[in-house]
Amino acid sequence: MQRLWVLISPDKLIIGLAFAALVIAALSEITIPHFVAAMIFSAQKGMTSDFYGNAKLLVLMSCTYGLFSGIRGGCFGIANQILVKRMRELLFSTLLSQDIAFFDAESVGALTSRLGSDCQQVSRIIGNDLNIMFRNGLQGLGAFMYLVTLSWQLALTTLGVCSLMWFLTTIYGRYQKRTSRFAQDLIASANEVAEEAFSLLRVVRTFGTEQQEVGRYSKWLQKLMEINLRQNIAYAFSTLSSCTLYHGTQVVALIIGGGFVMSGQISAEKLTKFILYSEWVVHSTWWVGDHWASLMQAIGASEKVFQLLDLPPSLQLTAPGITLPNVQGCVQFVDISFSYPTRPKVPVLQNVNLTINSGELVAVVGLSGSGKSTLVSLLLRLYEPSSGQVVVDGVPLQDLDIRWFRKQLGVVSQEPRLFSMDIASNIAYGCDGDVDQMEIERAAKLANAHDFIISLPDGYKTMVDNTRLSGGQKQRIAIARALLRDPAILVLDEATSALDAESEHLVQKALDRAMRGDGGRNKRTVLVIAHRLSTIRAADRIVVMTNGQVSETGSHEELLKLDGDYARLTKRQLSTLSQ
Numbered sequence: 001m002q003r004l005w006v007l008i009s010p011d012k013l014i015i016g017l018a019f020a021a022l023v024i025a026a027l028s029e030i031t032i033p034h035f036v037a038a039m040i041f042s043a044q045k046g047m048t049s050d051f052y053g054n055a056k057l058l059v060l061m062s063c064t065y066g067l068f069s070g071i072r073g074g075c076f077g078i079a080n081q082i083l084v085k086r087m088r089e090l091l092f093s094t095l096l097s098q099d100i101a102f103f104d105a106e107s108v109g110a111l112t113s114r115l116g117s118d119c120q121q122v123s124r125i126i127g128n129d130l131n132i133m134f135r136n137g138l139q140g141l142g143a144f145m146y147l148v149t150l151s152w153q154l155a156l157t158t159l160g161v162c163s164l165m166w167f168l169t170t171i172y173g174r175y176q177k178r179t180s181r182f183a184q185d186l187i188a189s190a191n192e193v194a195e196e197a198f199s200l201l202r203v204v205r206t207f208g209t210e211q212q213e214v215g216r217y218s219k220w221l222q223k224l225m226e227i228n229l230r231q232n233i234a235y236a237f238s239t240l241s242s243c244t245l246y247h248g249t250q251v252v253a254l255i256i257g258g259g260f261v262m263s264g265q266i267s268a269e270k271l272t273k274f275i276l277y278s279e280w281v282v283h284s285t286w287w288v289g290d291h292w293a294s295l296m297q298a299i300g301a302s303e304k305v306f307q308l309l310d311l312p313p314s315l316q317l318t319a320p321g322i323t324l325p326n327v328q329g330c331v332q333f334v335d336i337s338f339s340y341p342t343r344p345k346v347p348v349l350q351n352v353n354l355t356i357n358s359g360e361l362v363a364v365v366g367l368s369g370s371g372k373s374t375l376v377s378l379l380l381r382l383y384e385p386s387s388g389q390v391v392v393d394g395v396p397l398q399d400l401d402i403r404w405f406r407k408q409l410g411v412v413s414q415e416p417r418l419f420s421m422d423i424a425s426n427i428a429y430g431c432d433g434d435v436d437q438m439e440i441e442r443a444a445k446l447a448n449a450h451d452f453i454i455s456l457p458d459g460y461k462t463m464v465d466n467t468r469l470s471g472g473q474k475q476r477i478a479i480a481r482a483l484l485r486d487p488a489i490l491v492l493d494e495a496t497s498a499l500d501a502e503s504e505h506l507v508q509k510a511l512d513r514a515m516r517g518d519g520g521r522n523k524r525t526v527l528v529i530a531h532r533l534s535t536i537r538a539a540d541r542i543v544v545m546t547n548g549q550v551s552e553t554g555s556h557e558e559l560l561k562l563d564g565d566y567a568r569l570t571k572r573q574l575s576t577l578s579q
């Protein structure tokens, strides 16, 4: 509750207004039975002026109740919307500030479920549960005090019943809190399966595994249903006990109170008011209990959200770093060893030493799994090396302002992903401020993307749908994106996926231009994970990775002469590519 208060406290005014309206509405509502009873008994006794006096007050209280109930509902509704928005924003930015290793361990489906369903549950606490609990608690207390003034002996019977009701409710509330945590985890797991199936729909369709996916999804739904059924059974028991106690109180009060009336201890009017208000007390206790359980349920659901909100942001993003006036582009991997945090015992890179000089074009080759992409991830500082360091222009990477440094890099990955924005925004993605359309078109021309873009109905304003653009088209947009930054260091992961011959030719031409610096600079440093013989031959130096180590470096001819790993690799793989 304290955590929630911190989140909602910037809107103290609206919350204060909501609670003030709640108190006025609750107090005016609670007087209504009093005036109803008073009107009936003044009519019975023929007291006309009392009758109309009470009628006026009844109308006044009813109008006050209506007006302030509206204000209360509106204010709590607004506070609720603000809370859920703020909580989602905070959670989203906390998640985005985590290390990549965090996302290796968590699934996207589960995280989006935390953002969606869990945050919605939490927002219910303010908008619904607390609001109703507070209103009914206040009314129940007020009504009980009135009962004491009518007959403290009878009030004690009501207190006994309410205490029993509250005791049963707290047991039920604890059960709800525990089970709702599981329920939210199950919703997250089901979302994970759905997200995976949608994003890999082509694979699912190709292998005809739709039913299998429905089965995986249904497995979580079944577990969720079992938990919900258990919650429903517990709710049924809670309702059964509350209903029995609710009517039981009135029967007991009537029997004892009837005896008091017959013995002249209290009047029939007082007993009538007592019955009306005791109903109120029990009813309020019931409502408070019901929403207490619901509050516990929401608190259970909120635990994971708060756990995630407590995650400290990635050190790299918070640590202050330096910027360099001019990036020369000299990159050194100094005695780097590395294991992925999810598999700490499996060494992926071992004592890698490699210097890429400013303006040099270095091609990294090696068998699949030899650690080529990992090398790039370390240069981007997506992970921290287990030992050793990456040094850029003589400055260790961890001393540089990482956001600034990443802006000095142009990266084209093997399977570029585009955002659901228009093509121009995709090309300008990550650039500071407004980017001139001419600049965007110039980058697109260099990337051989301009012609296909202007042939689209909306040209550069065409909204990108990842599924409708071909692999080669996406690749060329990604190259344009990298070129627009005119980066000092360019990192390319050559596409091995089967591009059609025309696309491949266009992509290759674009990459050649990007590497050789037609994009603005005469020369830039290029690190390319190379699969094509033409790229490898054009490189100033070839680095061969074998089992996470640099096994050979040199030019194509030098390495062939060595007759080592590179020569074997070339015989095995590259001969087919050169044909």
Ligand SMILES: Nc1ncnc2c1ncn2[C@@H]1O[C@H](COP(=O)(O)OP(=O)(O)OP(=O)(O)O)[C@@H](O)[C@H]1O
Residues within 6 Å of the ligand: 104, 340, 342, 343, 348, 366, 367, 368, 369, 370, 371, 372, 373, 374, 375
């Ligand atoms: N996020 C990750 N978590 C754990 N292990 C990983 C991760 N990414 C890669 N690996 C493992 O690290 C090793 C090196 O992978 P890497 O992707 O660097 O190889 P690669 O040489 O680029 O391969 P390819 O040419 O097939 O892309 C592999 O054994 C791989 O399974």
